[in-house]
Amino acid sequence: MYWEPDRECMGKEELEQLQFERLQSTLNRIYSHVPAYRKKFDALGILPEDIGSLADFSRLPFTTKEDLRENYPYGLFAVPLREVVRIHASSGTTGESTVVGYTRNDVRIWSNLTARVLTMGGVTKDDVVQIAFGYGLFTGGFGLHYGAEQIGASVIPASSGNTHRQIKIMMDFKTTALVSTPSYALLVAETIREQGIPPAALSLKYGLFGAEPWSERMRREIEEKLGIVATDNYGLSEIIGPGVSGECREQNGLHINEDHFLVEVVDPETLQPMPGGETGELVITSLTKEAFPMIRYRTRDLTSILPGDCPCGRTLRRMARVRGRTDDMLIIKGVNVFPSQIESVLFEFEGTEPHYQIVLDRKGGLDEVTVLVEVGESIFFDQMRQQRGMMERIRKRLAQELGITVEVRLVEKKTIARSEGKTRRVIDNRTL
Amino acid sequence: MLRIKNLEAGYGPLKVLRKVSLHIGPGEIVTVIGANGAGKSTFLKTIAGLLGASGGEVLFEKQDIRKLPAERIVSLGCSLVPEGRQLFAPMTVRENLVLGACVQFRRRRDEEVKEDLDRVFVLFPRLKERETQLAGTLSGGEQQMLAIGRALLSRPRMLLLDEPSMGLAPRMVREIFAHIARLRREFGLTILLVEQNARGALAIADRGYVLETGRMILQGPSGDLLLNKDVQRAYLGRSPEEDA
Numbered sequence: 001m002y003w004e005p006d007r008e009c010m011g012k013e014e015l016e017q018l019q020f021e022r023l024q025s026t027l028n029r030i031y032s033h034v035p036a037y038r039k040k041f042d043a044l045g046i047l048p049e050d051i052g053s054l055a056d057f058s059r060l061p062f063t064t065k066e067d068l069r070e071n072y073p074y075g076l077f078a079v080p081l082r083e084v085v086r087i088h089a090s091s092g093t094t095g096e097s098t099v100v101g102y103t104r105n106d107v108r109i110w111s112n113l114t115a116r117v118l119t120m121g122g123v124t125k126d127d128v129v130q131i132a133f134g135y136g137l138f139t140g141g142f143g144l145h146y147g148a149e150q151i152g153a154s155v156i157p158a159s160s161g162n163t164h165r166q167i168k169i170m171m172d173f174k175t176t177a178l179v180s181t182p183s184y185a186l187l188v189a190e191t192i193r194e195q196g197i198p199p200a201a202l203s204l205k206y207g208l209f210g211a212e213p214w215s216e217r218m219r220r221e222i223e224e225k226l227g228i229v230a231t232d233n234y235g236l237s238e239i240i241g242p243g244v245s246g247e248c249r250e251q252n253g254l255h256i257n258e259d260h261f262l263v264e265v266v267d268p269e270t271l272q273p274m275p276g277g278e279t280g281e282l283v284i285t286s287l288t289k290e291a292f293p294m295i296r297y298r299t300r301d302l303t304s305i306l307p308g309d310c311p312c313g314r315t316l317r318r319m320a321r322v323r324g325r326t327d328d329m330l331i332i333k334g335v336n337v338f339p340s341q342i343e344s345v346l347f348e349f350e351g352t353e354p355h356y357q358i359v360l361d362r363k364g365g366l367d368e369v370t371v372l373v374e375v376g377e378s379i380f381f382d383q384m385r386q387q388r389g390m391m392e393r394i395r396k397r398l399a400q401e402l403g404i405t406v407e408v409r410l411v412e413k414k415t416i417a418r419s420e421g422k423t424r425r426v427i428d429n430r431t432l
Numbered sequence: 433m434l435r436i437k438n439l440e441a442g443y444g445p446l447k448v449l450r451k452v453s454l455h456i457g458p459g460e461i462v463t464v465i466g467a468n469g470a471g472k473s474t475f476l477k478t479i480a481g482l483l484g485a486s487g488g489e490v491l492f493e494k495q496d497i498r499k500l501p502a503e504r505i506v507s508l509g510c511s512l513v514p515e516g517r518q519l520f521a522p523m524t525v526r527e528n529l530v531l532g533a534c535v536q537f538r539r540r541r542d543e544e545v546k547e548d549l550d551r552v553f554v555l556f557p558r559l560k561e562r563e564t565q566l567a568g569t570l571s572g573g574e575q576q577m578l579a580i581g582r583a584l585l586s587r588p589r590m591l592l593l594d595e596p597s598m599g600l601a602p603r604m605v606r607e608i609f610a611h612i613a614r615l616r617r618e619f620g621l622t623i624l625l626v627e628q629n630a631r632g633a634l635a636i637a638d639r640g641y642v643l644e645t646g647r648m649i650l651q652g653p654s655g656d657l658l659l660n661k662d663v664q665r666a667y668l669g670r671s672p673e674e675d676a
Contacts, residue, residue, distance in 0.1 A: 014455075017435055021453045021641075021651055028647045049451045049647070052438050083661040105656050288652065290660065 003119040003151070004112065007259050008314045015315070018259055020054055022287035027051060027060075030293050033078040036071050037295065057262070062271065062283065062296045068098040068238060077101050079291050089137040090237045097137075100237050101291040107146065109288055110240055113257050114147025117246030120255065120312075121231035122206040123177050125152030130170060132180035132188075133211065134160040139241025140211050144179050147243065153177070160184070163191050170202055177206040182214035182222060182230070186354060187418055189225035199227040208233055210242055213322050213340055217347030218354045219251070232321050238297055239284050245319055253306040253318030260288050263319070264296070265305055268326040279304040281326050282319065300326040302338070330426065332360065333367045333404050339425045342371060345397050349390065351376050355416045362430040369406040371398065374413050433458045433590060433622050434479070434510075439488035439498075441478040448474045450646040451488065456590075456624055461616055463625040463633035463654075465667055466643035472626040473515050475643065476592045479624070480512035481505045492590070511588035515595045517579040521568030525559055528567050528578055532585030545585070552581040555614065573604035577611065584615075590622040591615065597629045605629060609636050630667035634658050642667070 002008050010018070027048035030037040040061045041047070051057055067076070074081060084101040102110065123129060129148040133140030135157055148155045156173055158166055160180070167188060169175065178185060185207055192199065207222060207230040214232070222230045233246035234254050244261055245254035256263055262285040265274045274280035282299045286292075302325065306318040324340040331337070339358055346352050353374035361368045373394065375387075387410055394408045417424070434456045442448040448471045456462045466472050477483040479490055481502035490498040497505050506512075519528055529552060533545045553560035556577040562570060567578060576596050583591060593612065597605040613636045615621045627633035634640050634654040642650040642663060650660060657663050 017437070017453070017455045020437065021455065021648065024451065024453055025642075025648045025650050028644075028649045032649075052451060079661065103661065105652075105659050108656070108659075 001119050001122075001124065002314070003116040008116065008255070008316055010259065010315055012315065015258060016054060019262055019287060022259075023051070023054070023057065023262065023285065024048070026285075026287055026289075026293050026295075030078055030295065034076060034293075036067070036075050054262070057285075057296075058264075058273070060296055062298050063294055064298050065098065065238075065300070073099040074101070076294075077291055078289075078293050079103055084291050086142075088139045088142070088237055088241065098238060100139075103290040106240075106290050106292075109260065110143060110243055111146035111150045113240065113243030113260060114144050115150040116147075116257060117233045117243055118144065118147050118151060118153070118177075118179075118208060120246045120248040120314075121177075121208040121233070122229055122249060123148065123151060123153055123208070127151075127153045127176045127206070128156065128174055128203075129153045129177045129179060130156040130158050130166070130173070130175040132158050132160055132166055132178060132184055139235070139237040143235065143241035143243055144208070148177075148179075163187060167192055167195070167197070170204065171197070174203040176203050177208065178204055178226075178228070179208045181211045182209040182218055182232075183212060183418075185209055185222045185226065185230070186218070189222060193225070199225065202226070204228045207231070208246075210234055213324050215321075215340070215343055215347055215354075217344075221354055234301075234319070234322060236299055236301070239286060239294055239299070240289065244284065248310065248312040248314065250310055250312050252310065253320055255310065255314050255316040255318050258316050261285065262287060263305070263317075265303065266298075268298075268300075268302075274304070277304055277307055279320070279323060282322075302326060302340075328426070330358070330360065330428070332369055332402075335402065335404050337402050337404070341401055342398060343425075345401050346371075346373055346394065348397065349394060351390070352394075353413060355418075356425070357416050358426045360426070360428045360430050367430065369404070371406055371408050372411050372416060373408060374416055375410045376413060433460075433493060434624065435489075435491040436479070437489045439475070439478060439485055439490060441474055441483055441485045443474075448646050449478065449485075452643070452646070452648055454641055454648070454651075456622055458622055459616060459620060460639065461613070461623045461625060461637045463627055463630075463637035463640045464643050465627055465630040465633055465640055465657075465663075467666065468628065469645075470643045471646040472628075472643055473594055476512060476594045476624070476626050479505075480510070480592055482512070506586050506588070509587070509589040510592065511583040511586045511590070512592040513579050513583045513594060513596065515598065517575045519567040519575055519578055519582075522566060524564050524566055525570070525578055526563045529559070529581050529585055532582035548585050548587065551619075552584055555584075555611070555618070556581055571604075572600050573608060576600065576604075576608055580611070580615070584619070588621065590624065593623060593625045595626060595628060597627060597632055605632055609633070612636055628667075630663065631658075 031048045083103050085104050086102040089097045089099050131145050135141035204226055207228045210233040219230050231247040235242035235244040245256040247254050264283040265280040266283055268281040282301045282303050284297050286294045302323045303319045324338040328339055346356055355374040357372045359370045391408045398406050436454045438451040440449050464472055478485050481500055485498050492510055596608050609632045625633055637654050640654050640657045641648050
């Protein structure tokens with residue numbers, strides 16, 4: 001099932017021509033409409049017409065979160081405010097929030113793109129879609145809401161929070177598709193188990209999850225516990241919100257909506273393109289945005305472009321699930337460590353729960369890392385020996401994976417605080 | 433069908449087109465809208481080979497036609513209906529049409545020409561009625577039909593139309609646009625339409641491009657462009673306030 005087959009299955013040459021045309025007009029518009037971009041271009045002595053191919057494109061300057069903050073709130077808008085019909089702002093998890101705007105056309109295109117993503121994940125007009133993302137300044141709720149409506153599905157704008165009520169809605173309204181963060185889906189799964197509700201009592205078929213990094217193991221766990229097909233989708237408010245990319249039912253990476261976004265993967269340190277297929281920082285350029293175009297935006301998200309064609313027939317290239325953020329990168333004992341690396345190790349072990357926390361301390365000038373891992377009852381109530389053996393095996397695997405030694409502590413289920421939005425994975429108590 | 437990348441052209445030191453790119457798929461109607469002096473006619477003339485390009489690439493059915501002479505481009509199946517019709521006023525309607533069949537100074541077989549004439553007369557019964565009249569005595573709308581008819585006699589697969597609605601009364605403008613839509617429906621033609629009448633052009637086109645001082649500043653499905661406030665303000669003669 002495709003939403004826009006002529007776009008999603010475009011030939012490569014045709015796509016490149018379209019991308020190039022759209023890039024050219026985006027550059028022409030921002031150069032004349034956005035002084036901040038013009039200043040940056042002028043400083044480098046670049047005119048829009050100097051960009052004669054997609055390859056020349058790498059001469060353009062990057063845009064960062066700092067640029068957005070410097071131009072807070074409306075400095076990077078390319079249309080007057082009277083043409084903006086919607087304003088969203090980023091959650092500001094990592095600092096001051098940033099503001100983005102949409103024209104009427106932007107909202108229409110956005111709805112189409114989230115409709116694509118929802119269709120990829122299995123949603124049709126016959127589905128009842130419960131959106132458990134926050135509605136508000138955050139783009140997640142509204143973005144997917146409009147897409148689901150566009151498809152013609154019955155949309156329940158449940159918003160986030162109040163898990164018991166969400167589950168009641170899910171049962172009473174016969175929700176067939178859940179849209180939320182993956183960690184929230186797990187919370188729902190745990191809660192229904194606690195309440196003694198069998199997954200079969202729900203009508204859920206699909207789960208479309210995004211807004212935070214997760215893992216393959218977590219996917220399997222959600223799929224089993226809720227009896228659904230779970231797909232990943234990706235987006236960020238600075239670019240458009242959800243709708244940048246999404247997984248199809250093959251579950252082998254996220255198809256990027258390349259007719260609207262040009263992507264690059266660069267080394268976050270040197271800013272040079274990563275050689276084919278290697279993980280680096282995702283950089284995105286919007287090709288059709290009217291109100292808030294973005295040129296080479298450094299997303300700080302870590303991913304890679306996957307090789308090969310997808311059996312689903314879409315020609316849109318795929319990106320790997322986001323492995324984490326460049327600013328999640330922890331420097332521990334001088335070594336770069338991504339929480340996602342720790343996560344993938346933990347998920348190799350039977351009996352661990354997909355909840356963990358990394359606690360960093362500094363004692364006597366030395367970094368100490370403790371990884372708290374929740375384990376199921378079967379392990380906790382068995383002998384100490386078994387517990388110790390498991391801790392030891394995890395410790396060894398982590399040392400092997402990360403190149404540093406860490407402490408591992410097993411904790412009882414539900415010891416680590418659950419969140420209804422994003423989970424806090426790292427507690428850094430180090431004072432420099 | 434047609435793929436243009438970074439086309440540059442001008443008159444002497446005057447640069448008119450600055451890296452213009454555009455594509456048209458087979459059977460599409462695509463319009464380029466823009467104000468006077470934006471470079472719309474220059475763009476079409478450059479594609480048609482009437483004006484040399486200083487850079488870029490023009491692929492017609494995968495063949496680079498950028499450096500080909502105008503008559504070669506016509507014989508490949510891409511015909512221009514020029515701005516201001518450019519008819520031969522002292523010749524009859526029929527003579528003007530038959531001239532269109534003279535591709536590369538070689539007349540096609542009479543039966544073939546006859547067949548094509550009949551098709552044009554079916555499309556434009558008015559021309560049939562005026563078959564023996566001098567072209568100079570036709571109304572503006574009829575002249576435009578004649579110019580289109582003449583281009584059809586070269587048996588094109590793609591038509592380049594330069595401001596077909598220019599100087600016509602509103603009723604005739606509507607009629608001409610309706611005829612252009614029929615050219616695709618009934619003749620299977622691919623059409624590149626350059627227009628100042630953005631509303632009329634976007635109404636029949638699948639997609640549109642906005643050319644401003646030699647640069648493409650917008651492009652997209654016609655519906656999107658009709659909703660774009662810049663397009664509304666600059667080309668549809670409607671202020672955003674009226675929209676509210």
